[in-house]
Amino acid sequence: MRNGPDIAATAALIGDPARAAMLSALMDGHALTATELAAEGGVTPQTASAHLAKLERGGLLARARQGRHSYFRLASADVAQVLEALMTLSHGTGPRRTRPGPRDAALRVARVCYNHLAGAEGVALFEALRGGGALRKDDDILRITDRMRPALAPLGVDPAALPGQSAMCRTCLDWSERRHHLAGRLGRAILSAMEAKAWVRRDPASRAVVILPKGRIGIDRVIGLAAANAI
Known part of the structure; x- marks a missing residue:
């Protein structure tokens, strides 16, 4: 049985090209909408939503709601x-x-x-x-x-x-x-x-x-x- 953090799971989250592009787009510290991040990742809005949900569950993104829109930013400076x-x-x-x-x-x-x-x-x-x-x-x-x-x-x-x-x-x-x-x-x-x-x-x-x-x-x-x- 292996102990310690699951590095492979986090690496897999970052390693997908679309998700990597989305994460990189958030490196300036600003929050972006799912639509904006879909454009950054070069994927459809539906595909982007699935990617963003994975990144949020994995602790790499944080979501904030404002009105009808959700805004995503990097979860922390560590990310x-x-x-x-x-x-x-x-x-x-x-x-x-x-x-x-x-x-x-x-x-x-x-x-x-x-x-x-x-x-x-x-x-x-x-x-x-x-x-x-x-x-x-x-x-x-x-x-x-x-x-x-x-x-x-x-x-x-x-x-x-x-x-x-x-x-x-x-x-x-x-x-x-x-x-x-x-x-x-x-x-x-x-x-x-x-x-x-x-x-x-x-x-x-x-x-x-x-x-x-x-x-x-x-x-x-x-x-x-x-x-x-x-x-």
Whole structure:
């Protein structure tokens, strides 16, 4: 008798091409209707309903009802982290797709990974915070230090004031950069502050994040402050 989690069952849920496409479409943290997800998966609405029911039962999706419509989102940040890790693995070992176009290039620069900043910009920010000592690892646990608040002053983010019980900060392996970016409550707060200050805007047609001119200045300032805090 085998003990432990049933990895095969979860992998089978994700492994179907239509379901994988639906899950990937939800990686920007927004909720979509069954009709929208059917289009993402390239299947009929009836087939999509069956797929969504399986994903919901499997704990990968959460459903919210509003009026006559049901909206689906990823069940948790853990689901998003698994999907990002699978993208990383597939990028290095799976079959290659056709040559990436401009939209793919934009995704590599900056994109939303569930609710935090990913891509080259997200990795650069994480590495600046880590290199400057605002983040440190103790026993494989990522922790913030007293250098974090001054580094994030241009964003107005105070880690001590962030609500919630989930992890304050954790690493997420970036599929395009093969290095880590910042996830957790702090990663979510940083992206939210960037959007509120109009430093960045989301591309409505993809997960890409566009860095606006004042955002370029602001992000570079945060990176500079993080580096200045280094011993």
